[in-house]
Amino acid sequence: MLNVFLRKMKSFLLYGTPFGEVYTKICDLMHHLKYGFKERNLKNDKAHLKYYLTKHYHIVEKGLALPEPRLGFGQPKILNVISKASQYESLYGADGLIVSIRKTFSDYLKFNEENSFDLPSSFELAVTEFISEGSHDGNGGLKHIQKEFSSTLDLQEFRDFAQGRVSVRDFSSETISAETIRDIVDIAKSAPSVCNRQGWKAHCYSDKLKIKELLSYQNGNAGFTDVIDKLLIVTADAKAFTNYESNQIFIDGGLFSMNILLAIHAAGLGACPLNTCYPYFIEKKVKLASEIPDNERLIMMIGIGSLKENYTAAYSPRNPTDEIYVAH
Numbered sequence: 617m618l619n620v621f622l623r624k625m626k627s628f629l630l631y632g633t634p635f636g637e638v639y640t641k642i643c644d645l646m647h648h649l650k651y652g653f654k655e656r657n658l659k660n661d662k663a664h665l666k667y668y669l670t671k672h673y674h675i676v677e678k679g680l681a682l683p684e685p686r687l688g689f690g691q692p693k694i695l696n697v698i699s700k701a702s703q704y705e706s707l708y709g710a711d712g713l714i715v716s717i718r719k720t721f722s723d724y725l726k727f728n729e730e731n732s733f734d735l736p737s738s739f740e741l742a743v744t745e746f747i748s749e750g751s752h753d754g755n756g757g758l759k760h761i762q763k764e765f766s767s768t769l770d771l772q773e774f775r776d777f778a779q780g781r782v783s784v785r786d787f788s789s790e791t792i793s794a795e796t797i798r799d800i801v802d803i804a805k806s807a808p809s810v811c812n813r814q815g816w817k818a819h820c821y822s823d824k825l826k827i828k829e830l831l832s833y834q835n836g837n838a839g840f841t842d843v844i845d846k847l848l849i850v851t852a853d854a855k856a857f858t859n860y861e862s863n864q865i866f867i868d869g870g871l872f873s874m875n876i877l878l879a880i881h882a883a884g885l886g887a888c889p890l891n892t893c894y895p896y897f898i899e900k901k902v903k904l905a906s907e908i909p910d911n912e913r914l915i916m917m918i919g920i921g922s923l924k925e926n927y928t929a930a931y932s933p934r935n936p937t938d939e940i941y942v943a944h
């Protein structure tokens with residue numbers, strides 16, 4: 617009896633009062649400080665090292681993509697990445713990340729050579745040695761794009777596509793294969809992210825009972841829980857971000873989620889984003905129930921189902937563009 621009362625009091629305090637909001641914000645911050653990485657004091661943690669390296673080699677990658685890259689730019693940064701990449705490689709092997717770094721630095725040398733710029737010989741030797749120690753035959757550095765092939769849609773076609781997506785809450789009973797959802801995630805990972813960090817994840821659930829259990833924590837699925845065929849929980853890894861990037865986890869996670877919604881639409885399926893605006897203690901419960909590691913933050917859930925031949929959706933009218941678009 618006392619236990620139930622205490623649980624109700626706790627829930628009320630954490631959910632229904634300003635104290636609850638402050639507590640959740642404090643937990644947000646504590647979570648970020650616990651898992652984010654510190655640039656100047658990098659822990660020997662695979663994920664931290666991976667995200668740090670991604671951030672820093674991408675600085676070189678994007679430097680090469682400027683209209684007029686500065687000849688010989690970024691040498692101290694490159695040496696630092698080589699040192700950390702070698703540490704990573706000796707611990708975890710030469711995975712795709714290392715291949716991309718080698719390809720980027722190979723493009724960097726090529727760029728300087730093509731412009732007849734003499735790099736300091738000790739620097740050039742260090743970079744050449746690093747590149748020659750493994751494969752640099754992969755993605756990274758620069759890609760060359762022809763304007764006429766840069767997009768396969770015109771603006772009107774994209775307007776029709778984007779405006780054709782709606783939140784669907786009325787699905788048919790046809791099941792969707794796990795392969796299709798995996799494919800959707802494969803497409804959605806083309807979303808942009810801060811310094812190409814890609815800290816996102818998409819956890820997929822198919823078991824009806826599990827979906828029901830996970831949705832019991834969510835406050836916006838009443839009336840259509842049972843028709844959801846697949847449930848995605850989109851998360852992002854706090855380990856991907858530095859101490860000064862606490863908001864970025866939700867921005868990158870949101871962009872990834874939007875791409876998932878568009879890919880679902882392109883696949884001819886229906887989806888409804890479902891908020892995860894929980895107080896922190898509920899987020900913890902959801903992570904436990906869904907076997908999501910503590911270092912990830914919930915971005916949103918997405919209920920997915922097949923479309924009926926005819927269905928209705930909430931109109932959700934949009935505000936006039938003049939209220940949104942501000943010309944300066």
Ligand SMILES: Cc1cc2nc3c(=O)[nH]c(=O)nc-3n(C[C@H](O)[C@H](O)[C@H](O)COP(=O)(O)O)c2cc1C
Binds near residue numbers: 783837890891916930
């Ligand atoms: C992050 C997020 C959380 C949402 N949560 C819910 C929810 O819990 N339940 C629901 O029925 N709809 C939810 N929606 C759907 C919105 O109501 C819907 O996107 C909005 O009205 C615009 O309509 P449209 O998606 O059909 O264009 C959510 C949307 C977003 C982006």
